[in-house]
Amino acid sequence: MKTTAQLCLLATSLALAPHLPAEPALKEAFQQDFLIGAALNPDQFTGANAAEAALVKRQFNSATPENVLKWEHVHPAADRYDFTLPDQYVAFGETNHLFLIGHTLVWHNQTPDWVFQNDHGQPLTRAALLTRMHDHIATVVGRYKGRIRGWDVVNEAVEEDGTMRQSQWRKIIGEDFILKAYQFAHAADPRAELYYNEYSLENANKRAGAVKLIRQLQSQGVKITAIGLQGHYNLDWPSMGELGQTIDTFAKLGIQVNITELDINVLPAASGNVTADVSLNYQPAASLNPYTNGLPAAVQQALAKRYAALFTTFRQHRHDMRRITFWGVTDGNSWLNDWPIRGRTNYPLLFDRDGQPKPAFAAVLATAHTASGNSPN
Numbered sequence: 001m002k003t004t005a006q007l008c009l010l011a012t013s014l015a016l017a018p019h020l021p022a023e024p025a026l027k028e029a030f031q032q033d034f035l036i037g038a039a040l041n042p043d044q045f046t047g048a049n050a051a052e053a054a055l056v057k058r059q060f061n062s063a064t065p066e067n068v069l070k071w072e073h074v075h076p077a078a079d080r081y082d083f084t085l086p087d088q089y090v091a092f093g094e095t096n097h098l099f100l101i102g103h104t105l106v107w108h109n110q111t112p113d114w115v116f117q118n119d120h121g122q123p124l125t126r127a128a129l130l131t132r133m134h135d136h137i138a139t140v141v142g143r144y145k146g147r148i149r150g151w152d153v154v155n156e157a158v159e160e161d162g163t164m165r166q167s168q169w170r171k172i173i174g175e176d177f178i179l180k181a182y183q184f185a186h187a188a189d190p191r192a193e194l195y196y197n198e199y200s201l202e203n204a205n206k207r208a209g210a211v212k213l214i215r216q217l218q219s220q221g222v223k224i225t226a227i228g229l230q231g232h233y234n235l236d237w238p239s240m241g242e243l244g245q246t247i248d249t250f251a252k253l254g255i256q257v258n259i260t261e262l263d264i265n266v267l268p269a270a271s272g273n274v275t276a277d278v279s280l281n282y283q284p285a286a287s288l289n290p291y292t293n294g295l296p297a298a299v300q301q302a303l304a305k306r307y308a309a310l311f312t313t314f315r316q317h318r319h320d321m322r323r324i325t326f327w328g329v330t331d332g333n334s335w336l337n338d339w340p341i342r343g344r345t346n347y348p349l350l351f352d353r354d355g356q357p358k359p360a361f362a363a364v365l366a367t368a369h370t371a372s373g374n375s376p377n
């Protein structure tokens with residue numbers, strides 16, 4: 001029996017702590033398996049959105065900045081860097097003991113045109129572009145040396161057919177722009193993990209191209225810690241067989257495998273291509289945006305089942321995997337509300353628009369302590 005004084009104390013402490021975490025945390029459930037991360041937006045890491053900041057602190061032990069370290073944001077003009085938001089991202093991560101990722105140094109998107117041009121608007125020479133790439137990497141990686149622990153050095157350099165993308169980087173510098181990027185990053189922070197980040201590697205042709213690239217980098221003595229499988233999936237693709245084979249293929253190269261941008265698109269496809277090419281943009285149509293008033297229970301369950309299958313597969317490969325990062329925290333944050341059609345209502349993550357856990361959250365947690373059996377399909 002508790003005394004009246006004890007009951008009063010209990011009532012007071014409950015009143016003082018009305019937001020005691022009700023849910024278990026992903027980062028704790030998978031502590032023995034991998035880090036669990038999320039891509040963060042400024043409202044989350046500045047605390048402007050206090051509820052989502054709290055959710056991040058409770059659930060995740062790694063973070064990636066969704067946009068603020070991309071070239072156009074951090075280095076908007078030749079003579080100007082803007083570290084205001086990246087500094088806040090790093091401070092938030094350090095305060096909350098998050099394993100911090102930097103995203104991304106060399107990409108064909110979100111890189112301003114001036115990067116590739118001289119003062120007269122003419123294409124730069126190879127030497128001048130290499131100098132520019134070097135200075136950018138040395139400045140950005142150097143600033144966060146020892147604090148940002150891993151970098152997406154080169155992002156999305158391979159085409160769907162496995163050939164190398166004809167980006168401005170490749171056209172002006174040549175194929176060794178990739179080698180140089182890794183060398184510059186390693187010199188700027190020798191202890192940082194260095195990643196190659198790419199989507200749709202579950203498709204065999206593209207995978208073969210990435211394998212060739214990584215073998216080549218390894219034969220040139222480049223430090224490469226992990227492949228980042230972005231993990232922009234949908235309800236039907238990839239199969240668990242394709243995913244398992246992809247993880248095994250890269251693990252055999254002697255590198256770790258990270259899932260870096262996980263989400264599951266539940267909306268009808270606007271085209272047949274499975275891709276995360278941000279330049280795609282299709283016309284809106286009501287038939288392609290069917291869940292504006294909520295996700296039907298059957299789709300909610302299909303999403304939960306799909307997430308459970310993915311995490312079962314990840315756990316089966318846990319010895320080759322180091323991190324699983326979601327591309328956003330709540331459904332409301334997701335880029336999939338605007339891609340490849342603007343203004344849709346998508347439901348790709350584990351937390352709904354109010355930050356509440358969805359059935360998929362419980363389904364993922366349920367995989368954490370089960371013995372790994374055969375791959376589900």
Ligand code: 9MR
Binds near residue numbers: 109155230
């Ligand atoms: O989620 C990002 C979105 O907010 C940006 O508008 C978009 C612009 O390029 O980039 C998105 O993130 C991409 C990531 O940086 C690289 N892989 C594909 C991601 C989704 O497009």
